[in-house]
Amino acid sequence: MASSREKEALARVLAHEGDYSNHPDDPGGATMKGVTQRVYDAYRKSKGLGTRSVRLITNAELYDIYDRQYWDAVKGDDLPAGIDYVLFDGAVNSGPKQSIIWLQRALGPLYKGRVDGTMGFTTIAAVNAVNDQDALIDRICDQRLAFMRRLKTWPTFGRGWSARVAEVRAIGKAWATSDEPQVANFYDGASAKAFVEDAEAAPMTAPADVATGAGVSGGVVAGTLQSLQDQLLPFSYASEWIGRIIVILTIVSALLAIGGLGYRWYANRKAKRLAEAVGTP
Template identity: 35%
Template sequence: MEANFQRSLAVTLQYEGLWSDNPADPGGATMKGVTIGTYRRIHPNATKADLRAISDAELASIYRQGFWNPISGDSLASGVDLATFDASVNSGVGRGKQWLAASLGGSNAETVKRICAKRLSFMQGLKIWKNFGKGWAKRVAAIEAKGVAWATAMPGNEAVVKKTLENEASKAASKAKAQKGAGGVIAGGGAGSTQAPVEHFQHTGSLIVFLVIVAAIVGFMIWRSHINKTRAAAYAAEAAAQ
């Protein structure tokens, strides 16, 4: 919705950082998420000093024209706009719009959760996930929790919003516990349940393949547990902020 642009931008800028000029960064010098290349498309002769001194008004204009307007942020429901905007800034407008289109249906809160799930799934497939995964997971979880809070907020229903967030935190924590437990059972052989398969693979010479599969399943379950633990923490923090 139109009134949400400034507060959506404020949320996203918490993750985009301030000034950065790392030679290893292919984007080059960056100020609050705006790269020198992007800035020079507007000001061809701009220097790094010009970018570093960018005004709040121009920064907002770049984000509105480059991300908010392309996703039709003014027309999106509260919470859905934040989830789509932050995803577009982080992963591109095309992907943000794609995840939005694939997530519509049901309540706005459910749409927010589906957008964030699709976004996280995409990120997990990137080669640099192992380097940035934990930070990305925290960002997406925080956006999901705040998006759900905005989607369920109405005048006078603050207690309902807080309860909704607390319930989401509890559900995510339960999932995390169950997934961690399942990973442990698989890793431990489920009280001997894998003994027969192990003996079979020993006879066929495929024990290594079997153990690799088990390790992959255990790793997946433990990682899903971590993701849901992160979501639980984000929902709990958002509930506390209400």
Template identity: 40%
Template sequence: MVATNFAPALKCVLVHEGGLDDDPNDPGGRTAYGIIQRRYNQYRRAKGLPVQDVWKISTSERTEIYDVYYWRVIRGDKLPAGLDYAVFDACVNSGEAQAGKWLQRAINDQRAKSGEAPIAVDGRIGDGTLQAVDEIDDVDAVIGFMQQRRLAMLRELRTWRYFGKGWSRRVAEVKKLAQAIADGSVPAPMPAGWVTAPATKVSGKALPSDAKPLPSPDKGVVSSAIGTVSSGASTVTTTLAPAQGMSPTIDLVLQVLLVVGIILGLAGAAWAWWANREAKRMAAALDIGPPPAAGNDNAPPAEAEAA
């Protein structure tokens, strides 16, 4: 755990974040080297400077923003080598709160293997989380768990269709590099200067706010179609019921409608079962859950970053 890890970690982050972007599909909007316009405005105002186009950002400004608004927020100097880079990269791409949750859940995944009690998951990397980090006996494993959870959430974002391929590559490269740097169960040589990932930029901020809507048992195209058809069948049945027995054709129609009603009922039950199961799966991937446990001593995070 050394303070000098910031420089190589930033160099690796910029392998994926380097360049100027204004992709209409990117929720981060106008971006320079991974810094969004809103963050740059915040930085300039804090310095008493007029806001300007983020594409005019200087190298020194970029470095200071990454240090103050990302590295220090995740308390990178207090994290083990390799894990600091993994959390830093996640913070830049998806925000400090989400990066903190991935770290905490990955720690809990590791603690569960040894029967230890879980820590609170609130996205705040405070003293409680750092104490749990100090107790990690396999940093490589925690990095692996963290990247699994990260990729699971990214797959649930509406922007996956635009950036999914690049995100998948980025997550895999961060995992490989971070585990090469870290101590633990993954045998990998320490890379010289940390820079082993290909110099290809992966654009697109991966924000939890861009998640796909969770399916609902009583909402959606399928449930609406079932309701419409079921209502129509019920109306026809009610209309024809008084004529039952008067015509073989009417009797056949009523029998068919009865079968249709049964099928629709089963379809509705199946949809409700699937929607409930899928909503639970997505909620777990998106870290949508109950509030953090009482007594957590993590410090409040800095202003949430939509990046």
């Protein structure tokens, strides 16, 4: 680990992560100090070593994984104080790509590139052009919380995640203003992984299509009956009976069509907000 701030940032990330956990609702599965079994297996294989329980991870392996797969992935050494830590903690919790997406979205008009979760020169240049680092940290953390609230695991881990992000926000701002950052604390549930794969499903528009189609079809039938009523006009009883059916069909068809269009608008609006929160197209 090259920089002293990386070491200090890692110490706070590890405080948030705790030791071994294997919560049945945690999508990360078995995890030791923030490193999942899947990540540890891949790391060991890349070194030509056999797999083993993540409980047995050594400090050297732990530091190497954090340095290469998280700190370097968000280009921590190229980021301003405070921003580096905020991105680092988010990367450990939700993956580097998702953490970088929060940053790119938080940069607003300063960032001219694609929101793709890649920390390239364009992203770094935009970060360095920011005058108010505290405000940027607020926007990144707001993006992170909005993302987490759209996860199916939010009811289980939301309280812990909220406490963790609150501390990340405070620590990041302290570093950004050259103040001494507070120590980090462990909160129950805060170490659970928050992955985009666990986002809520977007509402289906099929029911809206069915309702709208039924409404249109009902209108066609009502029109056909209207024509029949005109032909049966001399037979007042039959004409009156068909007229009542026409009125009922017209009302039901209108309600179905309006309801279908209304639900489609609601579904599209919710899907758009979901996509904005989780950073997907």
